[in-house]
Amino acid sequence: MKLVVRVKLLPTLVQAAALEATLHACNQAATWAAGVAFEENARRPLELRKHTYAEIRVRWQLGAQAAQHAIKKSCDAYTTLKANLRNGRYGRPGSRRHTRASGKPVVFRPEAAQPYDDRMLSWQHEQQTVSIWSTAGRLKSVAFTGQAEQLEVLAAHRKGESDLVCQGGKWFLIATCEIPEGVLNTQPVGFLGVDLGIVNIAVTSDGERHCGRRVNRKREQDRKLRSKLQKKQTKSAKRRAKKHAGKEARRAKDINHKISKRIVAEAERTGRGIALETLTGIRERARLRKPQRTTLHSWPFAQLGSFIVYKAKRAGVPVVYVDPAYTSQECSKCHHTERGNRPAQAVFSCRVCGFVEHADCNASHNIAHRGWYVWVCGAQSTAPELTLIA
Known part of the structure; x- marks a missing residue:
């Protein structure tokens, strides 16, 4: 991996x-x-x-x-x-x-x-320095730093090319590492369904909700500030908007890392797999009002999914993808599907059996059920080949 x-x-x-x-x-x-x-x-x-x-x-x-x-x-x-x-x-x-x-x-x-191979770049991990080629000649003893866990992974598993990048006046090396996968749990006792949504970024079939109104309020403040800066069209406004966009991306990435870590840890602890929604074509399928479209499309759900997959592979947790169609309208008890089962955004009430639950929790139960069926049919997921962990 x-x-x-x-x-x-x-x-x-x-x-x-x-x-x-x-x-x-x-x-x-x-x-x-x-x-x-x-x-x-x-x-x-x-x-x-x-x-x-x-x-x-x-x-x-x-x-x-x-x-x-x-x-x-x-x-x-x-x-x-x-x-x-x-x-x-x-x-x-x-x-x-x-x-x-x-x-x-x-x-x-x-x-x-700019990519660098081993002929152009050499690492001295004990001294935490690199020797790197430049147009002015070989630059030796260029110091680097990072978190202890990252440096351990780099020293043990680095393989292939590294990219030299400059972001905001700061210099980084992005190195590819070949990590051994964990031993896959081939006999999960069930699946932890994960429903992705607007009000709650992720809701699991255990009833745990990740990042609700507090995060959404901050996202709304960010959108208003972005819109205000875009309307000014001055150099300082553009400079500030660019800086703020990077801050938004880093915050979202940090939240996705925390959510994915908790989901994978819970699945590993209970001996279950993870069932995720297939998000391909979500922008074409989703029929939402304009404010909802902005909220849905402004969050990197694909990044969250990739984080869950690569963390699950390292832990040996199986991951499957399921068709998300009608999961929010299907009753997780009697499996009756009807639009009227959703009287409100957050409420699910089955018109046949009378089952009542939070709408996102009900959808996550349906995703967990479908995940088990997919696993029985032998359709396991494949993780992205390249995932940023730093």
Whole structure:
């Protein structure tokens, strides 16, 4: 199982200047290579290398490995763009957004991430330093720091490339680690259903509700501040909005980590698996009022799901995905399904058997039942290949 650990670099002023010049040179070379790939229709590394490798080495004074990575980064960007176009990320073919995305070459930001392999980057874990290539030569004894748990994982399981990134003037290395999975519990005694929603971010079939009105009030304050800053259109407002957006993302990520940790720990303690909703196409399926749409789409539910899956894999907890259709209208006791079973947003009252419960708890029971059926049929989940843990 692949995980990603992010550690913070502590370069001196001279080292930071060299790293900044390196990122700018690599991304300029990648942007130029992407333009050549667009003009020559050369979207594969070997083909594009014939057109660009020698020029990149001379014009930007990049080393052999850095030039190779710049070319591959351009090709990977076009592969990602093609997948996004195919999946409808930029609208339908022929639309203005689709045409604008597909009708121009890829451009990289000056401080976009640059991959480093073991020839360009070496780690000294005991000294907590790295030796890293730059356009100004090899930078030795560049200090890094991180949480103790992260550094232990990095030292024991790092494998493959690492990415150098600059965010807000701070330098980070994002390293890929190959983590052994836990022994899978092949005989769970049941499944813990998890219902994702608007008022409560997650509700389990044990009746535990995660993050209710307090978090939603804070999210509403964030939306109002974001809207206010967007209307001003001044440089200071844009700068503040960007800073605040990063703060929102970090807060949401921290909450998702805490929720996923508690859910997986409870499933592991009780010997159960975890049943999650399949969220694919939720924006097309959901018919909500505008305020509800904003609340639903502003929370990273996919991130929460990926956190649950990778933590469950490390703990050996089985995870299955179920179809969420009508889980909020189906009675978890007699399984009668009717829209009238939901007289209010938070209330479920079955019109046949009279069963009454909180609507989200009832939906989580249905998800748990469906999870058991999916498990019996042998349809286990697959975890994302890459998950950020730092």
